[in-house]
Amino acid sequence: xxxxxxxxxxxxxxxxFAVITITFTLSKLVPGGAVRNERNVTEExxxxxxxxxxxxxxxxVQLGLQLKHYATLDLPDSYHYKGRGVDExxxxxxxxxxxxxxxxxxxxxxxxVPLGALAALRPNTLEDRASTFAATLGICTxxxxxxxxxxxxxxLKLRWFNVAGWxxxxxxxxxxxxxxxxxxxxxxxxxxGSLRETLAQEFIRTARAKGSSETSVVFxxxxxxxxxxxxxxxxxxxxGLLTGSFIVETIFQLPGLGQFFIAAATxxxxxxxxxxxxxxxxxxxxxxxxxxxxxxxxxxxxxLQA
Amino acid sequence: xxSKPQQSLSPMRAAWQRLxxxxxxxxxxxxxVVLAVLCGVGPELSPYDQAGQDLELKATNxxxxxxLGTDPLGRDMxxxxxxxxxxxxxxxxxxxxxxxxxxxxxxxISGLAGGRIDAAMMxxxxxxxxxxxxNFVILLMVIVGREFWLIFVAIGAVEWLTMARVVRGQVLxxxxxxxxxxxxxxxxxxxxxxxxxxxxxxxxxVIIYSSLxxxxxxxxxxxxxxxxxxxxxxxxxxxxxxxEGANAMETYPWLLLYPGIFFSAxxxxxxxxxxxxxxxxDPKSMSQQ
Numbered sequence: 001x002x003x004x005x006x007x008x009x010x011x012x013x014x015x016x017f018a019v020i021t022i023t024f025t026l027s028k029l030v031p032g033g034a035v036r037n038e039r040n041v042t043e044e045x046x047x048x049x050x051x052x053x054x055x056x057x058x059x060x061v062q063l064g065l066q067l068k069h070y071a072t073l074d075l076p077d078s079y080h081y082k083g084r085g086v087d088e089x090x091x092x093x094x095x096x097x098x099x100x101x102x103x104x105x106x107x108x109x110x111x112x113v114p115l116g117a118l119a120a121l122r123p124n125t126l127e128d129r130a131s132t133f134a135a136t137l138g139i140c141t142x143x144x145x146x147x148x149x150x151x152x153x154x155x156l157k158l159r160w161f162n163v164a165g166w167x168x169x170x171x172x173x174x175x176x177x178x179x180x181x182x183x184x185x186x187x188x189x190x191x192x193g194s195l196r197e198t199l200a201q202e203f204i205r206t207a208r209a210k211g212s213s214e215t216s217v218v219f220x221x222x223x224x225x226x227x228x229x230x231x232x233x234x235x236x237x238x239x240g241l242l243t244g245s246f247i248v249e250t251i252f253q254l255p256g257l258g259q260f261f262i263a264a265a266t267x268x269x270x271x272x273x274x275x276x277x278x279x280x281x282x283x284x285x286x287x288x289x290x291x292x293x294x295x296x297x298x299x300x301x302x303x304l305q306a
Numbered sequence: 307x308x309s310k311p312q313q314s315l316s317p318m319r320a321a322w323q324r325l326x327x328x329x330x331x332x333x334x335x336x337x338x339v340v341l342a343v344l345c346g347v348g349p350e351l352s353p354y355d356q357a358g359q360d361l362e363l364k365a366t367n368x369x370x371x372x373x374l375g376t377d378p379l380g381r382d383m384x385x386x387x388x389x390x391x392x393x394x395x396x397x398x399x400x401x402x403x404x405x406x407x408x409x410x411x412x413x414x415i416s417g418l419a420g421g422r423i424d425a426a427m428m429x430x431x432x433x434x435x436x437x438x439x440x441n442f443v444i445l446l447m448v449i450v451g452r453e454f455w456l457i458f459v460a461i462g463a464v465e466w467l468t469m470a471r472v473v474r475g476q477v478l479x480x481x482x483x484x485x486x487x488x489x490x491x492x493x494x495x496x497x498x499x500x501x502x503x504x505x506x507x508x509x510x511x512v513i514i515y516s517s518l519x520x521x522x523x524x525x526x527x528x529x530x531x532x533x534x535x536x537x538x539x540x541x542x543x544x545x546x547x548x549x550e551g552a553n554a555m556e557t558y559p560w561l562l563l564y565p566g567i568f569f570s571a572x573x574x575x576x577x578x579x580x581x582x583x584x585x586x587x588d589p590k591s592m593s594q595q
Contacts, residue, residue, distance in 0.1 A: 026445040140573040145566035148552040280438035
């Protein structure tokens with residue numbers, strides 16, 4: 001277990017430093033620099049700014065400086081939002097993305113798991129067909145179509161919620177609904193497949209034979225094992241949801257991390273680009289590790305190996 | 307020896323017959339064929355240019371002259387949807403091809419090499435899985451200035467990981483089977499074994515996984531175009547049209563609905579076909595029965 005954790009943490013650090021290096025290299029290739037993109041800047045002012053951010057040094061030195069920033073957790077300032085640290089900006093965007101993401105995850109599980117379980121428990125019935133059809137339909141509806149439709153129905157027609165922005169305490173509902181419906185379709189499909197497979201296994205017959213009630217067979221015995229593929233999917237999905245969907249944040253104009261990233265990438269705000277990518281990578285690494293440990297706890301046959 | 311090509315064909319043919327026996331799969335297949343033909347020749351046959359504006363006309367409802375109406379710039383929607391579909395399908399197929407080629411090569415080498423090299427190559431894939439690729443793709447799109455051919459290279463370059471795993475697993479399972487050992491014992495060279503024995507036997511999983519990659523790639527392209535980073539107007543892809551439609555939906559909801567329906571129907575057909583192919587190649591994992 002300890003060896004497993006150490007090896008995974010080392011691997012995670014490799015990922016994070018690789019991501020910093022790749023994002024740094026990519027952002028150096030973006031045409032026009034952060035300082036050069038600004039208009040009405042005198043030559044001296046530009047030089048002074050480049051000096052301040054260390055942009056006049058060779059690339060390799062700049063990369064070293066970046067890595068040092070992250071190794072010592074002393075994060076640099078954004079180019080675009082003058083005087084604000086990138087960590088401050090992430091701290092302002094992440095709560096928005098995370099609120100929508102957590103709500104979306106709960107909606108997805110609340111719809112997806114029962115829908116998939118219903119289909120698996122009554123194979124080849126009308127319920128099964130209807131649930132599978134609904135899930136397939138959900139998978140095939142892109143968020144960029146579903147989002148505007150939901151905004152039109154609940155925002156413009158029924159006027160229950162704001163169409164866009166982050167002002168009222170209910171502004172998370174529509175974006176979370178959009179993401180939740182789409183993810184619930186994947187979860188329903190995975191739950192159906194894996195629960196059906198599990199129910200056909202011998203330990204389930206044993207559980208039935210020893211007289212366990214159907215509820216206990218399904219929820220205590222089968223669901224434990226059947227949730228593994230769902231968890232496997234949820235690890236990366238949860239990281240994606242928490243850090244915000246670029247599409248949904250664009251549709252509903254939320255000041256989340258996704259919006260900050262797109263703005264930073266197009267503005268040439270490399271410090272922020274690198275910081276947000278690194279934050280994403282750290283979250284993905286963290287969630288994957290968490291899911292692996294959870295899976296080992298749920299399935300005695302899985303052993304954590306370095 | 308001369309009967310070998312036929313032997314490697316027949317499982318394909320059997321799988322094809324199993325695929326088309328399911329009515330839903332056959333519908334999905336013919337829907338995609340018809341769509342591809344329409345998107346291929348439709349924009350040429352149409353009396354309108356996909357970017358041709360008619361500012362007097364503005365947005366109109368469907369009519370005899372414009373079957374799916376026009377957008378606020380008076381452009382014919384049907385022509386634009388078919389043209390956009392051509393771009394979206396091209397990106398989907400080409401990016402999947404790029405991803406499949408990289409994945410097959412990587413997986414083959416890893417599986418054949420085995421041992422430490424295999425372990426190291428698969429560790430690299432594990433590490434790459436944790437990369438925030440969408441961020442890289444967005445940065446790449448900013449860098450390359452939205453050139454069409456770079457979109458599918460960029461998407462293809464990040465979508466090959468699962469393909470590499472699938473192929474590597476298949477090669478590992480195959481390489482110690484009797485028929486490979488027999489071929490080696492009878493003096494067949496390395497490349498002969500790879501080309502005549504391994505490749506035909508990994509084609510099944512490659513085809514299945516490719517068909518499941520296409521809808522994912524099309525979604526990614528649409529997402530980039532929707533964000534204004536992919537295909538640039540006045541050129542159109544379905545992502546561009548959905549973006550324009552979403553902006554105008556309050557007054558002209560059909561501008562969002564028509565491209566949305568085309569896109570969703572295509573994704574549905576591709577998903578059905580992908581699931582059907584999986585069942586056809588591996589009758590044990592029937593998802594329907």
